[in-house]
Amino acid sequence: MKVAIIGAGSLGQSIAKGLLSKKVVSSLYLTKRNTSSLDAFKRNKEVVLTSDNVLAVENSDIVIFAVQPKHLAKILEGVKYALKKTQLVISVATGYSIGKIENTIGAKHAIVRAMPNTAASVRQSMTCLSPNLKGKQQIELAKTVFNSLGVSMEIPEEQLQAATVICASGIAFWMRLIRATTQGAIQLGFEAAEAHELAMQTCFGAATLLKKSGNHPEAEIDRVTTPSGCTIEGLNEMEHQGLSSSLIKGINASFEKINQIKN
16 A cells, blocks of 8 residues: 555554554655654655655555644645545544545545554554545545554444544553552552553453453453452442542543534
8 A cells, every 4th residue: 555644743653653564555655844753764665754745645545644633724725736536535633524624625535534543553553434425435445554553443423522532542541540550569569560561461361351252341250250259349449439430430521522622
């Protein structure tokens, strides 16, 4: 695939790393006003670093816009005459609707809004995709791109805000849970590095169990809880302190906030 990532910031670089590690691109243009922060990509022969967005668009079949929403309109205006009807246009700009993109470049372009997360850099992203009418014809190509970075799922555009909270903000939520587990392990006597490893691998193991087994979380919880045991004692205390409630409230607070953001 010939891909351009317009705006290679944190998320754009994560996508780039995932695509390169999977070896699915024949050329990858990365653009940024100052490309010096992208020097680590120079060792990849497929990569072209440039501050020229038009050049990147003209040499790619798939164009991924990974810029901040407040900058997207201006950048689209700058490249719209270079865009070809055969190209797949992907936007990862949070909250910037397909309708607004169409207003700038036209509805005849295949457009897909995508919401990956930073785990794309290690090919473990959960990416939600929403196409326009023309984009539905190329949704499998979009899935090919993002399945190389983890797992993708097509959803209605009206659910993308919620998906952003669960999948993108969710990375931070899970990091905080792992950190809390690490702190608990340190309090129980483990060295910091040991505690971190224990927390990370246990979290990874729990997620892998669910993916491999297809079981509901409660089914796996039942396997490790025994009558009057330490696991149920800990679980009940966490629930008394509001663990599940706090998580759900946090998710809803993030959702309310994201819906206040106007682009």
